[in-house]
Amino acid sequence: MTKQIYAFSEGNMNMRGLLGGKGANLAEMTNLGLPVPHGFTLTTEACHDYQEHQKLSDALLTELDTALDQLRQVTGKTFNSQTEPLLISVRSGAAISMPWMMDTILNIGLNDETVVALADLTHNERFAYDSYRRLLAMFGNVVYGLSEDGFDQILTTIKQQHGYASDLELTAEDLKQIVQQFKALYGTDNVPEFPQAPKDQLLAAINAVFESWNNHRAQVYRKQNHIAEDLGTAVNVQEMVFGNAGEDSGTGVAFTRNPATGEKQLFAEYLLNAQGEDVVAGIRTPQSIDVLKKEMPEMYAQFATIATKLETHYRDMQDLEFTIEHGKLYLLQARNGKRTPYAAVKIAVDLVHEGLISEAEALLRINPESVSAMLHPEFDPETLAKQTVLTTGLPASPGAATGQVYFTAAEAKAAAETGKQVILMRQDTSPEDIEGMIASKAIVTSRGGMTSHAAVVARGMGSTGVVGAHEITVDYQAKKAVVNHQEIHEGDWVSVNGTTGDLYLGQLATSDATVKGDLSTLLDWAKDTASMGVYTNADTPQDFQKALDFDADGIGLTRTEHMFFKPERLLQMRRLILAEDAEGRKAPLVELQRMQQDDFYQLYKLAGDKSVTIRLLDPPLHEFLPHDENEIQAVSHQTGITPERLRDRTNALKELNPMLGHRGDRLAVTFPDIYQMQVRAIMTAVLRLHDEGLEVHPHIMIPLTDSKSEMGWVRQLVEDQLTAMMADQDFKLAYTVGTMMEMPRACVTADQVAEASDFFSFGTNDLTQLTFGYSRDDVGSFMPEYIKQGILPADPFQTVDVEGVGALMKIAIEKGRSTKPELPIGVCGEVGGDPASIGFFNTIGITYVSCSPYRVPVARLA
Ligand code: ADP
Ligand code: MG
Ligand code: MG
Numbered sequence: 017m018t019k020q021i022y023a024f025s026e027g028n029m030n031m032r033g034l035l036g037g038k039g040a041n042l043a044e045m046t047n048l049g050l051p052v053p054h055g056f057t058l059t060t061e062a063c064h065d066y067q068e069h070q071k072l073s074d075a076l077l078t079e080l081d082t083a084l085d086q087l088r089q090v091t092g093k094t095f096n097s098q099t100e101p102l103l104i105s106v107r108s109g110a111a112i113s114m115p116w117m118m119d120t121i122l123n124i125g126l127n128d129e130t131v132v133a134l135a136d137l138t139h140n141e142r143f144a145y146d147s148y149r150r151l152l153a154m155f156g157n158v159v160y161g162l163s164e165d166g167f168d169q170i171l172t173t174i175k176q177q178h179g180y181a182s183d184l185e186l187t188a189e190d191l192k193q194i195v196q197q198f199k200a201l202y203g204t205d206n207v208p209e210f211p212q213a214p215k216d217q218l219l220a221a222i223n224a225v226f227e228s229w230n231n232h233r234a235q236v237y238r239k240q241n242h243i244a245e246d247l248g249t250a251v252n253v254q255e256m257v258f259g260n261a262g263e264d265s266g267t268g269v270a271f272t273r274n275p276a277t278g279e280k281q282l283f284a285e286y287l288l289n290a291q292g293e294d295v296v297a298g299i300r301t302p303q304s305i306d307v308l309k310k311e312m313p314e315m316y317a318q319f320a321t322i323a324t325k326l327e328t329h330y331r332d333m334q335d336l337e338f339t340i341e342h343g344k345l346y347l348l349q350a351r352n353g354k355r356t357p358y359a360a361v362k363i364a365v366d367l368v369h370e371g372l373i374s375e376a377e378a379l380l381r382i383n384p385e386s387v388s389a390m391l392h393p394e395f396d397p398e399t400l401a402k403q404t405v406l407t408t409g410l411p412a413s414p415g416a417a418t419g420q421v422y423f424t425a426a427e428a429k430a431a432a433e434t435g436k437q438v439i440l441m442r443q444d445t446s447p448e449d450i451e452g453m454i455a456s457k458a459i460v461t462s463r464g465g466m467t468s469h470a471a472v473v474a475r476g477m478g479s480t481g482v483v484g485a486h487e488i489t490v491d492y493q494a495k496k497a498v499v500n501h502q503e504i505h506e507g508d509w510v511s512v513n514g515t516t517g518d519l520y521l522g523q524l525a526t527s528d529a530t531v532k533g534d535l536s537t538l539l540d541w542a543k544d545t546a547s548m549g550v551y552t553n554a555d556t557p558q559d560f561q562k563a564l565d566f567d568a569d570g571i572g573l574t575r576t577e578h579m580f581f582k583p584e585r586l587l588q589m590r591r592l593i594l595a596e597d598a599e600g601r602k603a604p605l606v607e608l609q610r611m612q613q614d615d616f617y618q619l620y621k622l623a624g625d626k627s628v629t630i631r632l633l634d635p636p637l638h639e640f641l642p643h644d645e646n647e648i649q650a651v652s653h654q655t656g657i658t659p660e661r662l663r664d665r666t667n668a669l670k671e672l673n674p675m676l677g678h679r680g681d682r683l684a685v686t687f688p689d690i691y692q693m694q695v696r697a698i699m700t701a702v703l704r705l706h707d708e709g710l711e712v713h714p715h716i717m718i719p720l721t722d723s724k725s726e727m728g729w730v731r732q733l734v735e736d737q738l739t740a741m742m743a744d745q746d747f748k749l750a751y752t753v754g755t756m757m758e759m760p761r762a763c764v765t766a767d768q769v770a771e772a773s774d775f776f777s778f779g780t781n782d783l784t785q786l787t788f789g790y791s792r793d794d795v796g797s798f799m800p801e802y803i804k805q806g807i808l809p810a811d812p813f814q815t816v817d818v819e820g821v822g823a824l825m826k827i828a829i830e831k832g833r834s835t836k837p838e839l840p841i842g843v844c845g846e847v848g849g850d851p852a853s854i855g856f857f858n859t860i861g862i863t864y865v866s867c868s869p870y871r872v873p874v875a876r877l878a
Pocket of ligand 2: 337349
């Protein structure tokens with residue numbers, strides 16, 4: 017059997033997989049000579065073994081005895097000793113940090129006898145019973161599933177009886193009473209007595225931590241964060257140090273940089289005379305670290321030095337947990353701090369400037385998807401200036417959110433499922449609330465600090481968060497909150513500014529965010545480094561401008577049909593489709609050309625020397641026709657065509673499978689004048705810009721091609737038109753004509769298709785539809801089940817199906833380039849903006865992707 021327990025002195029930071037993140041870093045800090053309480057780590061392999069056999073193995077138990085014996089040697093303490101009682105914490109810690117999701121129990125080793133011994137030894141009865149009541153509550157909750165509320169209620173009642181405002185006012189006598197009442201929650205039908213033997217406590221705690229890997233909330237968190245189910249957690253067993261030992265003690269959490277904004281400043285919160293749980297669980301709103309700076313300047317200086325040292329050592333912003341016991345500092349945890357997307361970008365860029373990491377490392381540290389959160393709207397500054405602030409809390413996670421208020425996670429989740437924008441407002445949050453938090457636009461709490469887990473989780477999800485807004489009192493029974501005599505009821509609209517911590521009543525207007533500052537620096541680095549280009553799908557100058565603001569390389573796909581849906585154009589389009597013959601199509605074609613050439617002119621002009629790819633008409637014609645009787649009457653009125661004729665024509669164009677029907681280049685074969693009109697419009701726009709001094713090289717793209725002969729036919733149509741116009745204008749134009757790759761047949765004959773194509777662009781939506789045989793407009797009825805059952809790893813319309821569609825793409829690329837080695841090959845379907853898919857495209861020789869404007873920065877980083 018391999019070794020399953022490592023002393024902190026035996027591990028290091030590279031052993032995350034085996035020791036979990038917490039264990040590996042406790043070991044690393046121990047080896048750096050930092051003041052870390054002694055302890056050891058049960059490995060994730062021990063967890064797997066436990067999961068498999070549902071018990072702690074004999075080998076593990078033997079190792080555990082040895083480890084406890086070694087702990088006795090270094091600390092001089094043992095379980096049950098009257099003179100040197102050993103007290104320990106049992107802490108979860110997976111390879112990928114999942115703050116707050118699994119369990120930790122402090123003060124193990126206390127029982128009815130050792131609590132008395134501890135009181136005598138420390139001459140501090142209050143401290144001993146404070147520690148014991150904490151153990152009873154955590155153990156009861158974690159090991160036996162007793163609700164936290166039961167313990168809270170006892171505590172609150174006693175505080176109320178004496179009129180105490182804070183836990184600090186509880187006396188030793190009060191705490192003894194609390195301990196009695198806490199113990200009475202044990203020993204019922206379902207719950208055994210609290211185990212007095214420390215060893216029994218320890219074993220039960222280890223079991224419970226291993227079990228906590230499978231908590232519902234932990235599962236939800238893993239799903240949300242794409243963490244593998246089979247990693248398992250390690251368990252850390254560590255000698256206790258006591259932040260609740262008196263006025264010269266305390267506990268805190270620090271980030272070496274501001275986790276919300278990324279600003280370089282030690283950012284810490286501190287509680288005097290308390291144990292760490294109070295800070296991270298958000299039970300009490302902590303004080304600023306300045307209190308420590310003022311009252312124990314020496315401690316503060318020591319801590320600040322260590323914080324800097326650790327940040328330099330790990331070369332990243334650190335989230336540190338520390339405790340001071342009678343004026344001595346201990347480090348209890350270090351990890352790379354969770355941060356908002358804003359902070360992530362700022363910190364990465366700053367670290368490059370500070371010489372700690374390279375540009376490439378900075379790029380790799382940013383999750384491309386998270387950047388989209390930075391592109392979400394902000395409150396319009398002018399609107400904000402006119403509003404009165406309802407109340408202000410701590411700006412835990414930036415962003416602008418408006419939504420309807422719900423007071424429980426379950427109600428928030430249910431409301432979000434009906435399509436509402438939801439704000440979750442609570443006194444405080446507990447990890448059980450995770451699903452409600454995921455469903456909400458913003459989280460608002462009246463208690464807790466910037467380092468509380470609620471804040472950490474909000475930042476990790478990129479949602480807006482305001483915590484510690486203490487003027488809010490939530491009345492869960494009445495489903496309302498009161499803020500300065502003002503009532504907020506369930507369903508009321510509020511607006512939350514996570515950047516300032518301000519709350520407003522009502523629905524405030526938002527404005528678009530832009531790429532600026534550090535994000536644009538980072539995107540510049542990405543552009544310099546990337547091998548693939550990033551173009552945009554854009555049909556209007558507005559869309560294109562947005563994409564240009566995001567630094568798109570050009571347009572990879574203009575869907576010309578979208579230009580036909582505006583009312584005045586739709587009318588001409590309908591005239592065209594309803595015409596009896598080519599002669600009747602002439603007049604509407606002239607009108608359409610006039611409008612379309614102006615569209616192209618605008619796009620080309622905006623593009624300047626960037627390239628623009630225009631796709632000719634793609635959808636089936638009946639999409640443009642009226643569908644119900646009201647519409648038929650209206651169109652008849654507009655066009656003077658009788659309703660009967662309209663109905664006949666619409667019926668004639670109806671298809672059983674329109675997506676497989678008369679569309680794309682099939683329209684070019686039957687109605688060549690439509691594509692000819694589009695080519696003329698392109699050419700006219702180009703000529704106009706030529707006169708204005710801008711040379712445009714049009715890229716014309718043919719949709720739905722399935723063979724070389726078809727592509728050749730359509731290409732000829734396009735080229736004849738271009739040649740005629742060039743001759744007419746005595747003008748020589750450089751252009752390309754390429755094809756969408758979206759038919760499996762085209763992919764497997766790509767060597768031939770390439771003979772008639774200057775470029776390929778994968779239309780992954782149609783290609784996926786045809787490869788799976790899924791109608792992409794109807795997958796909603798079964799896709800969720802396929803994903804839930806694990807039949808598909810992801811929706812193939814969102815993330816490319818590497819095995820099937822990807823294989824076809826590889827064939828097409830290989831064959832295409834066997835004909836034309838330099839053939840440019842792009843992707844312009846939905847997955848062109850999906851980071852996971854982009855990773856795959858990079859490995860198969862794709863030249864560029866094209867995606868919607870807002871995905872451009874995401875794709876660039878990916
Ligand atoms: P989480 O992963 O949820 O942050 P931890 O295992 O870090 O859980 O424990 C929570 C808090 O308990 C820590 O921040 C720390 O303040 C306190 N704690 C854990 N172990 C000890 C210890 N040995 N001595 C004192 N406090 C401890
Ligand atoms: Mg912790
Ligand atoms: Mg298509």
